Amino acid sequence: MGKVFKNIRKIDTVLTIAWILAFISAFFVHPGKEYLGYIDFRSLGILWGLMVIIQGFKENSVFDRIAGVLLSKVSKSWQLSAMLIFMCFFGSMLITNDVALITFVPFALMILHDCGREDMMIPTVVLLTVAANLGSMLTPIGNPQNLYLYGLTGMSPGNFILIMLPYSLISAILLVLGLLIIPGRKKSLQKSDRSSITSRFGSMRQIIIYTVLFVIALLTVVRILPWYVFAIIVLIVVGGMDYKILLRADYILLLTFIGFFIFTGNMGRIDVISSFLEKVLVGREFPIAVALSQVISNVPATLMLSGFTSNYKSLLIGVNVGGLGTLIASMASLISYKAYTREYSEKSGKYLLVFTAVNIVFLIALVLTYVIIRNL
Numbered sequence: 001m002g003k004v005f006k007n008i009r010k011i012d013t014v015l016t017i018a019w020i021l022a023f024i025s026a027f028f029v030h031p032g033k034e035y036l037g038y039i040d041f042r043s044l045g046i047l048w049g050l051m052v053i054i055q056g057f058k059e060n061s062v063f064d065r066i067a068g069v070l071l072s073k074v075s076k077s078w079q080l081s082a083m084l085i086f087m088c089f090f091g092s093m094l095i096t097n098d099v100a101l102i103t104f105v106p107f108a109l110m111i112l113h114d115c116g117r118e119d120m121m122i123p124t125v126v127l128l129t130v131a132a133n134l135g136s137m138l139t140p141i142g143n144p145q146n147l148y149l150y151g152l153t154g155m156s157p158g159n160f161i162l163i164m165l166p167y168s169l170i171s172a173i174l175l176v177l178g179l180l181i182i183p184g185r186k187k188s189l190q191k192s193d194r195s196s197i198t199s200r201f202g203s204m205r206q207i208i209i210y211t212v213l214f215v216i217a218l219l220t221v222v223r224i225l226p227w228y229v230f231a232i233i234v235l236i237v238v239g240g241m242d243y244k245i246l247l248r249a250d251y252i253l254l255l256t257f258i259g260f261f262i263f264t265g266n267m268g269r270i271d272v273i274s275s276f277l278e279k280v281l282v283g284r285e286f287p288i289a290v291a292l293s294q295v296i297s298n299v300p301a302t303l304m305l306s307g308f309t310s311n312y313k314s315l316l317i318g319v320n321v322g323g324l325g326t327l328i329a330s331m332a333s334l335i336s337y338k339a340y341t342r343e344y345s346e347k348s349g350k351y352l353l354v355f356t357a358v359n360i361v362f363l364i365a366l367v368l369t370y371v372i373i374r375n376l
Contacts, residue, residue, distance in 0.1 A: 018259030025266035038265030043151045045231040051249035056210040060202030063103045078185035081124045088128045089135035097136035098332040105339045126355045129336040134171035137320035145302035153312045260303035268307045277308040285311045289318025297331045298323045324363040
């Protein structure tokens with residue numbers, strides 16, 4: 001019984017909010033077979049499959065090994081920070097922003113400690129976090145909101161990337177400039193014990209299988225293969241190979257999606273509320289998406305707003321840019337915060353100060369980019 005209460009206390013806040021809203025909305029639109037129509041099973045199926053595949057790669061130390069090899073090539077402090085930051089930036093495009101941070105932030109903390117450069121930790125980890133959130137916005141599989149909107153709109157991968165490309169390019173330039181805030185960036189690194197970082201790969205057989213599954217995932221994303229075929233293949237192959245990997249997908253996120261699907265679906269069937277939200281959103285998708293993301297994070301903001309507008313381009317840009325700003329604007333940012341404060345709790349205030357300042361600068365720059373592009 002004690003374990004049950006312990007797990008209840010750990011229930012995700014956003015998940016709780018999503019299902020409270022879904023429950024309240026059910027009083028106005030009574031449950032029925034229409035509820036199934038609210039749920040985007042394609043997005044959920046692909047997202048689940050990708051989560052499982054990425055967990056398989058992690059289990060076999062694929063990201064650890066790649067990171068270790070790359071980090072062994074640097075000798076200057078700025079090179080180390082740049083390598084870590086851009087591993088997150090480019091890695092998040094394929095493995096999602098949260099997985100990139102779960103993978104690379106512990107490496108950053110470990111290697112900076114080993115090199116005696118703890119003074120670099122806060123700015124480096126903050127820039128890693130920004131890099132993961134901004135790199136992930138370029139591709140349909142970079143983050144959950146992208147995958148959802150990509151499926152909802154039916155746009156091609158090429159069009160999706162073209163919409164987000166200007167913002168990714170500006171983000172890359174800003175990250176390079178961000179290296180200027182790294183203290184002692186020109187200093188040479190001390191030798192450190194890299195044995196804990198450059199670990200060996202796991203099972204090569206499993207890595208090959210997960211690679212094939214990842215290719216199948218990409219074929220599903222571009223609509224060559226039905227999503228349910230992909231999900232069944234992942235379930236059978238991974239379940240037969242190592243069923244424990246199936247349990248490591250982020251089911252809290254999937255349940256959160258379902259809760260918001262029910263809530264937004266019900267709101268769309270209440271004429272007064274639906275008409276009001278549509279009027280408020282028309283022509284204001286970008287600023288409202290950015291603002292709402294600051295208080296409930298960008299994934300819930302996407303799910304709440306997508307049912308009341310057809311201007312998905314502005315919404316897509318808004319929820320991705322809206323991942324900058326507050327600590328909860330993108331829930332992935334909490335991963336870095338928790339990892340850092342677990343080791344350096346006494347510096348949590350300083351971390352939040354630097355995080356907020358850097359995020360505001362990046363947010364202003366990308367909002368200006370949107371305004372300029374829109375007025376061209």
